[in-house]
Amino acid sequence: MVNLVLVGAPGAGKGTQAMKISQKYAIPHISTGDILRDNLERGTQLGLQAKEFMDRGELVPDIVLIGIIKDRLSEPDTATGFLLDGYPRTFPQAEALDDILGQITKELDVVIDIEVPDEVLVKRLAGRRMCRCGASYHVLFNPPEVDGKCDHCDGELYQRDDDTEEAVKTRLVAYYAQTHPLIDYYSTKGLLRTVNGTGSIDDIFREICAAIDRIL
Ligand code: ADP
Numbered sequence: 001m002v003n004l005v006l007v008g009a010p011g012a013g014k015g016t017q018a019m020k021i022s023q024k025y026a027i028p029h030i031s032t033g034d035i036l037r038d039n040l041e042r043g044t045q046l047g048l049q050a051k052e053f054m055d056r057g058e059l060v061p062d063i064v065l066i067g068i069i070k071d072r073l074s075e076p077d078t079a080t081g082f083l084l085d086g087y088p089r090t091f092p093q094a095e096a097l098d099d100i101l102g103q104i105t106k107e108l109d110v111v112i113d114i115e116v117p118d119e120v121l122v123k124r125l126a127g128r129r130m131c132r133c134g135a136s137y138h139v140l141f142n143p144p145e146v147d148g149k150c151d152h153c154d155g156e157l158y159q160r161d162d163d164t165e166e167a168v169k170t171r172l173v174a175y176y177a178q179t180h181p182l183i184d185y186y187s188t189k190g191l192l193r194t195v196n197g198t199g200s201i202d203d204i205f206r207e208i209c210a211a212i213d214r215i216l
């Protein structure tokens with residue numbers, strides 16, 4: 001049982017690693033980006049509210065995200081642990097998470113920061129292809145076995161609307177201004193483990209597992 005948060009810039013490999021961690025430790029992968037994209041696709045009120053922010057590469061307002069995470073963490077599958085991917089991204093979100101966890105008598109065990117230089121992030125996002133099941137591929141660095149198809153569910157791969165040059169720039173600015181300061185917040189709490197995110201997917205996964213296993 002482990003309650004963990006993955007942080008890192010857009011394109012750091014959070015989604016890629018989250019899928020593997022969630023399988024190995026049998027904990028739900030909670031990606032706020034996936035939840036928002038699912039709402040967008042279903043045309044819900046939440047999706048409509050979030051769309052303009054997401055397309056521009058801006059953060060969706062805290063109040064919306066805090067509501068999403070509060071509801072999701074109250075679901076029974078989080079009883080044996082959870083993995084947050086893409087939340088928290090601001091101080092108010094981090095403080096709200098502390099409050100929510102306090103109310104349901106849970107605690108974070110570890111926060112893993114995946115570090116990747118900006119020039120690598122930009123190349124990763126430019127070639128990213130996604131599946132609706134949450135799997136993430138890259139046309140050069142991590143291609144699927146069959147072109148355009150997901151290895152896990154055979155779904156059709158697509159390019160995200162916010163993986164454009166303009167939106168990527170905005171997302172990186174938002175990351176450094178609003179999310180990166182959380183690294184100090186979690187470091188001060190003694191929860192932070194930093195992983196170099198430039199190696200192979202399997203090497204990074206081994207490093208993350210070693211960090212998790214040390215606290216289990
Ligand atoms: P995030 O969820 O942090 O935005 P993703 O997991 O979607 O990032 O990864 C971004 C892109 O980089 C994807 O195209 C993915 O296939 C690719 N990628 C992930 N990890 C690596 C890695 N270690 N080496 C090369 N490419 C990677």
Ligand code: AMP
Pocket residue numbers: 010032033034036053054055057058059060061065085086087088089093162171
């Ligand atoms: P991601 O899939 O994590 O890259 O998120 C895609 C987009 O969804 C982001 O660029 C934001 O617009 C929005 N989003 C996801 N998670 C959050 C969050 N915790 N706070 C604010 N916006 C978010």
